[in-house]
Amino acid sequence: MQTTILDKQLNFLREIDRLKTVVRQSPLLDKSRNENSAEHSWHLAMYALILNEYACGTVNTSRVIQMLLLHDIVEIDVGDVPIHGGFSGELQAEQESRAAVRLFALLPQQQGNEFLSLWQEFERAETEDAKFAKALDRFQPLLVNVFTHGGTWAENGVSLEQVVSRYGPAIKRGAPLLWAVCEQWVTQHFSEQALRVSGMQKDSKG
Amino acid sequence: MQTTILDKQLNFLREIDRLKTVVRQSPLLDKSRNENSAEHSWHLAMYALILNEYACGTVNTSRVIQMLLLHDIVEIDVGDVPIHGGFSGELQAEQESRAAVRLFALLPQQQGNEFLSLWQEFERAETEDAKFAKALDRFQPLLVNVFTHGGTWAENGVSLEQVVSRYGPAIKRGAPLLWAVCEQWVTQHFSEQALRVSGMQKDSKG
Numbered sequence: 001m002q003t004t005i006l007d008k009q010l011n012f013l014r015e016i017d018r019l020k021t022v023v024r025q026s027p028l029l030d031k032s033r034n035e036n037s038a039e040h041s042w043h044l045a046m047y048a049l050i051l052n053e054y055a056c057g058t059v060n061t062s063r064v065i066q067m068l069l070l071h072d073i074v075e076i077d078v079g080d081v082p083i084h085g086g087f088s089g090e091l092q093a094e095q096e097s098r099a100a101v102r103l104f105a106l107l108p109q110q111q112g113n114e115f116l117s118l119w120q121e122f123e124r125a126e127t128e129d130a131k132f133a134k135a136l137d138r139f140q141p142l143l144v145n146v147f148t149h150g151g152t153w154a155e156n157g158v159s160l161e162q163v164v165s166r167y168g169p170a171i172k173r174g175a176p177l178l179w180a181v182c183e184q185w186v187t188q189h190f191s192e193q194a195l196r197v198s199g200m201q202k203d204s205k206g
Numbered sequence: 207m208q209t210t211i212l213d214k215q216l217n218f219l220r221e222i223d224r225l226k227t228v229v230r231q232s233p234l235l236d237k238s239r240n241e242n243s244a245e246h247s248w249h250l251a252m253y254a255l256i257l258n259e260y261a262c263g264t265v266n267t268s269r270v271i272q273m274l275l276l277h278d279i280v281e282i283d284v285g286d287v288p289i290h291g292g293f294s295g296e297l298q299a300e301q302e303s304r305a306a307v308r309l310f311a312l313l314p315q316q317q318g319n320e321f322l323s324l325w326q327e328f329e330r331a332e333t334e335d336a337k338f339a340k341a342l343d344r345f346q347p348l349l350v351n352v353f354t355h356g357g358t359w360a361e362n363g364v365s366l367e368q369v370v371s372r373y374g375p376a377i378k379r380g381a382p383l384l385w386a387v388c389e390q391w392v393t394q395h396f397s398e399q400a401l402r403v404s405g406m407q408k409d410s411k412g
Contacts, residue, residue, distance in 0.1 A: 006260075006383075006387065009256050009257060010349070012256065013249070013252065013253060013256060013257075013349075014235055014349075014353060016249070016252060017234060017235040017236070017249065018235075018236070019245075019248075020234055020241065020245045020249075021234065021236065021238060028223060028226055028227065029220060029223040029224075030223070030224070030227065032227060035226065036245065038244075038245035038248045038249065039225075039226045039242065039244035039245040039248060041248050042225075042244045042245060042247050042248035042251070042275065043219070043222075043223065043226075043244065045248070045251060045271075045275050046219060046222060046275055046276070047219060049272060049275065049276075050215050050218065050219060050313070050317070051215060051219075054212075061268075062267075062268035062271075065251075065268075065271060065272075065275075066255060066271075069248065069251050069252055069255065069271075070252070070255075107256070111256070143216070143219075143220075147220065177212075181212065
């Protein structure tokens with residue numbers, strides 16, 4: 001039986017169902033469980049829809065949303081690589097590239113090439129659209145960590161300086177106004193944490 | 207302290223995190239658990255991106271994607287109402303309308319009105335964009351049921367006629383070519399099921 005264009009498209013849509021089973025480091029805001037990469041992608045698309053006025057350059061929101069919808073599907077093959085894990089960026093990039101080629105090749109050729117090229121644009125983070133998409137992909141987990149009183153930072157013993165160096169450049173580059181808010185949150189979060197630690201030390205001595 | 211435009215937008219984005227905890231009737235394709243409404247919304251947006259050529263009329267894919275990203279957020283207040291549950295359509299529509307008003311009012315006024323109006327357009331299913339979005343919202347769970355050998359149909363004792371009457375009109379109206387594929391799947395699914403049942407009856411008599 002001949003494989004039609006629609007067969008290929010439906011095969012791809014079935015394959016990416018697996019993104020729902022890729023578990024990220026970040027918790028949900030109610031801390032009931034960790035977030036998965038499919039619902040994370042939905043949330044980021046909503047961030048782009050709501051916050052596009054804070055993009056540094058002139059962006060095409062529709063393209064930013066498309067990038068964010070498909071930016072993580074390589075994790076179907078590679079898994080989620082945590083920002084605080086100390087993993088090799090080069091090895092990860094190579095594995096993710098291979099995954100992108102495999103997954104988008106499931107689609108009819110022209111469509112597959114178009115999405116592969118959009119995914120590569122996101123990864124290179126050079127265009128205005130990609131810079132804004134990358135900024136949101138850092139901003140959302142930072143927000144989650146702040147609003148869950150530490151989240152993955154507390155678990156991994158991450159310092160203020162590490163937060164600034166790991167999240168700052170991408171957010172500042174694509175959405176400087178959002179980074180200004182992040183700086184306030186992060187400074188306050190780590191001051192409160194320092195107070196809590198010093199309180200606990202006093203208690204244990206008292 | 208004055209609530210800024212950004213405060214309102216971030217408050218909305220935090221509130222809709224709860225869509226990740228709304229569990230639907232449909233399983234994932236690997237049957238490991240049921241799908242939630244946030245990852246369902248992501249998947250539907252991907253369906254719109256990949257399958258827009260099958261829309262009955264001329265559609266603006268970007269608007270269809272926006273509709274699908276936010277079509278289910280009313281479930282944060284109302285929960286997922288199963289298609290096979292026999293619930294009152296009128297009561298559900300009223301509760302969902304109230305939820306849409308509450309949720310979009312969290313946003314700055316102009317932005318909130320814009321999304322409320324997009325949500326209402328989806329619900330009315332009269333424009334080409336909304337008809338296609340509605341078709342995909344029926345097509346995706348039908349596909350899941352077929353590819354999990356029955357899914358929610360098996361659980362609810364749903365017949366071929368009920369599948370045709372509950373999914374058919376919306377899919378046929380917005381994406382007739384996709385409905386043609388569904389008809390083949392559904393006919394085959396229920397024939398195989400009938401064969402299985404008749405085989406089991408023979409076994410129990412033999």
